[in-house]
Amino acid sequence: MVATAATLAFFPAAPLPLHSGAKPSTKPAGGGLWTLRACSIPSKSAASGSLQVEGNVQTPRKISGIALGLSSAREIVKNDEETSSPPWMAFISQLPDWSMLHTAITMIFSAAEKQWMMFNRKRKGHGVLIDPLGSGRSVQDSLVFRQKFSINSYETGPHGTIFIETMINHSLEAGLNQLKSIGLLDDGFGSTPEMSKRNLIWVVTQHQIVVDRYPKWGDVVQVDIWLSPLGKNAMQRGWLYRDLKTSEILARASSMWVMMHKHSRILSKFPDEVRQELEPHYVSAPPVDRRKLPKLGDNTAEYIRGGLTPRLSDLDVNQHVNNVKYIGWILESVPLQLMESNELSGITVEYKRECGMGNVLQSLTTVSAASVIGERIECLHLLRLDDGTEVVRARTEWQPKHAKSSGKLGAESA
Amino acid sequence: MVATAATLAFFPAAPLPLHSGAKPSTKPAGGGLWTLRACSIPSKSAASGSLQVEGNVQTPRKISGIALGLSSAREIVKNDEETSSPPWMAFISQLPDWSMLHTAITMIFSAAEKQWMMFNRKRKGHGVLIDPLGSGRSVQDSLVFRQKFSINSYETGPHGTIFIETMINHSLEAGLNQLKSIGLLDDGFGSTPEMSKRNLIWVVTQHQIVVDRYPKWGDVVQVDIWLSPLGKNAMQRGWLYRDLKTSEILARASSMWVMMHKHSRILSKFPDEVRQELEPHYVSAPPVDRRKLPKLGDNTAEYIRGGLTPRLSDLDVNQHVNNVKYIGWILESVPLQLMESNELSGITVEYKRECGMGNVLQSLTTVSAASVIGERIECLHLLRLDDGTEVVRARTEWQPKHAKSSGKLGAESA
Structure with a gap:
C-alpha cells in the first residue's frame, strides 16, 4: 500500500463508498463501481505525501500543498481566498523614527511599493489568470487548473439545486x-496545435462521478482539474468539486478522452508529437474502474421510453449531441417514484457512438434488486437508436433524500 | 415627441428596425412587432436627457450618465471597467519639496490613504456588490442592476455562439x-417580503428580444436591467445586453410580469403593500408593443411537430416547465432549411398556461409569405397540448446568416 499516503491527497485509498455514512466496503479494492480507483494518485515518493508528474524526460515534479491531504487542501483554498488587512495599515505600523526622515521617505516608498506589489499579486492569485473575469487560474506549477463558478438561478432544477450535468x-x-x-489550446474544441495539424479532435468516452451534495443558487463552487495518461492512446481528467466558502468536497470525478479524426470520425492513436505536448503536464494516476457495464435489452430492461429526439439546443459545435445531454435521456426511463424519493448520488456513463438531428432514441432502465444495498438503489441504463444500435450505457446510484444532510465526503475525508 | 431625447437613452425613438442596415420603416410608430416601444423611456424632463423615476411620493430622481445616449453609456461602461495606473505612481508624482519633510509625511499618508480608498472603491464599483464573485452590482442610485457573465463553452451551440435562451x-x-x-428578495423565486406574506409569486407573461449579435465562448457580456410599472397589475423589466470589451449592444429586450397565488395558481392583483415596495425602484417607461399575436391552428400552420414532452431538467423549483425552455420547443417545428441558412434575430413569446411532467405538446409554425420583408423572414408559432389547449404563442424573425456582420445596433445608435 505504498500509494496510500498520496492517494489520500484526493481520495480515500480504500474503495470509496458513495457517502461517508456508509459502512466500509468488504469488496476487494477496485471491485465496486464506486471505488473511483482512477482518481487515487500513486507516487514513487508516496511516503512524502507528494504528487508526482509522469513524463519521459523530466524528473517527476512535486506539487506542493494539494497532496497533503484534504484538510491541508482545505487550508490552501482558504489561504488563497482570504484577504488580509489593507497593506497601508501594515505600512503605517512599520514607520521608523521621525528623526530619520530622509531615510524614512526612501524606506516608506520601498516598503509601500513592496506592499503594493504583494497586494497586486494576491489579487491576481499565484498562478496564471486565464479568463476575462479572473475566476480561473493554473496552480501547483500549472499541473492543476482551478476555476470558480457562481451557481445561477437558471441552473437549478425542481429541488432548488443544480443538476449533475451542470457539474460536468x-x-x-x-x-x-x-x-x-x-x-495547448489551438481551437475552441480543446485540440492541441499538433492535433489541429492532423485534424484530430477530443472525444469523451466515459464520465464517472460521485456526488455528495448538490449546490444551490448563490453558492460558489471551485473546480480543481488535472490531466493523467491512460495507456498509450487515451487521457484521463480527474476533478474535484468544492464549495468555495466551506471547502467541503461536493463531488469527485473523472473522465476518459480519446482522439478522433474530425472528418472521417474514426478513432486515432495518439501521435508521438501530441504525446510530447501533453506529457509535461501529466499527473500520474491509475486508471478509473473500467469494468464493462452490462448491456440491457428488451428482456432485461424494466422500463423503456421511446421517441426521444435531439433538440437544436442539444447540439455542440460538431453538430452532434453534446455528451452531457445524454444524461437527461438516461433519466427519462427512470421511474418517477424513484426520482421523487431519491437523489442521484453517482453515475458512470459510457459513450458508444455519436448522435445528431434526425436520430430517434430509446431509453432503457432496470432497477436491479441485487444492487439494493442498504437504502441505496442501483440502476442500469441503455440508450439505443430505434434500430437497436447502442449509443450509451450507464449505471446510476441513488440514495434516499432524507440521507442528504448526513455524511459529507469532505468532512469524512479530512 | 417630447420623449425623443430620453428615449435615445436606450432605444431609438422611431420604430426600431431589427438591424441597422434596414431601411427606415414606413409603418406608423408602434405598428410593428419589432418596434419594442416598451423599451423607450419617456421623461417629463426629457429635454435634459435624464431618466425619471415614477413614484407616488418622491420627486422623480435622475439617474446620471446612462440616460445620455448610447455613446455616453458606452463611455460609462469603459470608465467603470478600466483600471488606472497603480495609485502609487500618482502618489510618487505628487511628492512635495524634500525640505518640508514633516509636512510631507503627513501629506503622503493622507494622499496615499485617499488613493487606497479610491482604489478600493474602484475595485468594488460604485454600487452595492451583490454576488459572491463580485460580478454584479447596482448602479445609478440602485435604479439599474449591472451584472457580468462569462460565456462558457457548454453554453454555445452548433454555430459556436450562445442560444437566445442563455441571454434570457x-x-x-x-x-x-x-x-x-x-x-426586496424574500425567497429564491423573486418574491418581495409583502408578496411572501400573501403566498404570491412572479409569473412571466411575455419575453420580447431583438438580437443583433450572439456572443461566443470566452466573451464577457454585461446585462443592465431595470424595473418599470405596467398598468396597475403588471411589472415590466427592460434590459440591455452588451459585449463588455467593446460596449457594443448585442441585444435589447423586455419582459412582462404578473403575480400568481402560489397554491391556487390564480392570477392576483398587485396588493397596495407590494406596489409600495416596488415604486421607489421604478424607472418610468411606456409599455411594450402588446398587439395580440394571432393564434395558429391546423388550417393555418404549415409545420406541426408533436410528441414533445418535458424532461426533468426542464422543470423549475415550482415543478413547472421553466419559461425559457418553451423556446426550444417553438423552434422544433421551424423547417431545418430555414434555420440552417438564417439566424434568429428576434422573438416575442406570450405565455398562456403552465406545463409540467406528463404533458405532451405540439409545436406549430407558419412562415408567412406576407412577412418576408427584404431578406428577413417572419414566423408565427403556437405550442399547444394534445387536446388543443394553448400554452404559448410566439413570433420569430430571422435574417440571413451572411448579414450577421453588418449593422451593429450599438454602432448605429451611437
Whole structure:
C-alpha cells in the first residue's frame, strides 16, 4: 500500500463508498463501481505525501500543498481566498523614527511599493489568470487548473439545486481553460496545435462521478482539474468539486478522452508529437474502474421510453449531441417514484457512438434488486437508436433524500 | 415627441428596425412587432436627457450618465471597467519639496490613504456588490442592476455562439440579483417580503428580444436591467445586453410580469403593500408593443411537430416547465432549411398556461409569405397540448446568416 499516503491527497485509498455514512466496503479494492480507483494518485515518493508528474524526460515534479491531504487542501483554498488587512495599515505600523526622515521617505516608498506589489499579486492569485473575469487560474506549477463558478438561478432544477450535468459542464469548461493556460489550446474544441495539424479532435468516452451534495443558487463552487495518461492512446481528467466558502468536497470525478479524426470520425492513436505536448503536464494516476457495464435489452430492461429526439439546443459545435445531454435521456426511463424519493448520488456513463438531428432514441432502465444495498438503489441504463444500435450505457446510484444532510465526503475525508 | 431625447437613452425613438442596415420603416410608430416601444423611456424632463423615476411620493430622481445616449453609456461602461495606473505612481508624482519633510509625511499618508480608498472603491464599483464573485452590482442610485457573465463553452451551440435562451437566463439571474440588491428578495423565486406574506409569486407573461449579435465562448457580456410599472397589475423589466470589451449592444429586450397565488395558481392583483415596495425602484417607461399575436391552428400552420414532452431538467423549483425552455420547443417545428441558412434575430413569446411532467405538446409554425420583408423572414408559432389547449404563442424573425456582420445596433445608435 505504498500509494496510500498520496492517494489520500484526493481520495480515500480504500474503495470509496458513495457517502461517508456508509459502512466500509468488504469488496476487494477496485471491485465496486464506486471505488473511483482512477482518481487515487500513486507516487514513487508516496511516503512524502507528494504528487508526482509522469513524463519521459523530466524528473517527476512535486506539487506542493494539494497532496497533503484534504484538510491541508482545505487550508490552501482558504489561504488563497482570504484577504488580509489593507497593506497601508501594515505600512503605517512599520514607520521608523521621525528623526530619520530622509531615510524614512526612501524606506516608506520601498516598503509601500513592496506592499503594493504583494497586494497586486494576491489579487491576481499565484498562478496564471486565464479568463476575462479572473475566476480561473493554473496552480501547483500549472499541473492543476482551478476555476470558480457562481451557481445561477437558471441552473437549478425542481429541488432548488443544480443538476449533475451542470457539474460536468463546469469541469469541461475548466478543462478547456486548463489547456489554454498551458498554451495547448489551438481551437475552441480543446485540440492541441499538433492535433489541429492532423485534424484530430477530443472525444469523451466515459464520465464517472460521485456526488455528495448538490449546490444551490448563490453558492460558489471551485473546480480543481488535472490531466493523467491512460495507456498509450487515451487521457484521463480527474476533478474535484468544492464549495468555495466551506471547502467541503461536493463531488469527485473523472473522465476518459480519446482522439478522433474530425472528418472521417474514426478513432486515432495518439501521435508521438501530441504525446510530447501533453506529457509535461501529466499527473500520474491509475486508471478509473473500467469494468464493462452490462448491456440491457428488451428482456432485461424494466422500463423503456421511446421517441426521444435531439433538440437544436442539444447540439455542440460538431453538430452532434453534446455528451452531457445524454444524461437527461438516461433519466427519462427512470421511474418517477424513484426520482421523487431519491437523489442521484453517482453515475458512470459510457459513450458508444455519436448522435445528431434526425436520430430517434430509446431509453432503457432496470432497477436491479441485487444492487439494493442498504437504502441505496442501483440502476442500469441503455440508450439505443430505434434500430437497436447502442449509443450509451450507464449505471446510476441513488440514495434516499432524507440521507442528504448526513455524511459529507469532505468532512469524512479530512 | 417630447420623449425623443430620453428615449435615445436606450432605444431609438422611431420604430426600431431589427438591424441597422434596414431601411427606415414606413409603418406608423408602434405598428410593428419589432418596434419594442416598451423599451423607450419617456421623461417629463426629457429635454435634459435624464431618466425619471415614477413614484407616488418622491420627486422623480435622475439617474446620471446612462440616460445620455448610447455613446455616453458606452463611455460609462469603459470608465467603470478600466483600471488606472497603480495609485502609487500618482502618489510618487505628487511628492512635495524634500525640505518640508514633516509636512510631507503627513501629506503622503493622507494622499496615499485617499488613493487606497479610491482604489478600493474602484475595485468594488460604485454600487452595492451583490454576488459572491463580485460580478454584479447596482448602479445609478440602485435604479439599474449591472451584472457580468462569462460565456462558457457548454453554453454555445452548433454555430459556436450562445442560444437566445442563455441571454434570457442571464437577464433572469440579473433580475433576481437586482431585487436582492435593493432588499426586496424574500425567497429564491423573486418574491418581495409583502408578496411572501400573501403566498404570491412572479409569473412571466411575455419575453420580447431583438438580437443583433450572439456572443461566443470566452466573451464577457454585461446585462443592465431595470424595473418599470405596467398598468396597475403588471411589472415590466427592460434590459440591455452588451459585449463588455467593446460596449457594443448585442441585444435589447423586455419582459412582462404578473403575480400568481402560489397554491391556487390564480392570477392576483398587485396588493397596495407590494406596489409600495416596488415604486421607489421604478424607472418610468411606456409599455411594450402588446398587439395580440394571432393564434395558429391546423388550417393555418404549415409545420406541426408533436410528441414533445418535458424532461426533468426542464422543470423549475415550482415543478413547472421553466419559461425559457418553451423556446426550444417553438423552434422544433421551424423547417431545418430555414434555420440552417438564417439566424434568429428576434422573438416575442406570450405565455398562456403552465406545463409540467406528463404533458405532451405540439409545436406549430407558419412562415408567412406576407412577412418576408427584404431578406428577413417572419414566423408565427403556437405550442399547444394534445387536446388543443394553448400554452404559448410566439413570433420569430430571422435574417440571413451572411448579414450577421453588418449593422451593429450599438454602432448605429451611437
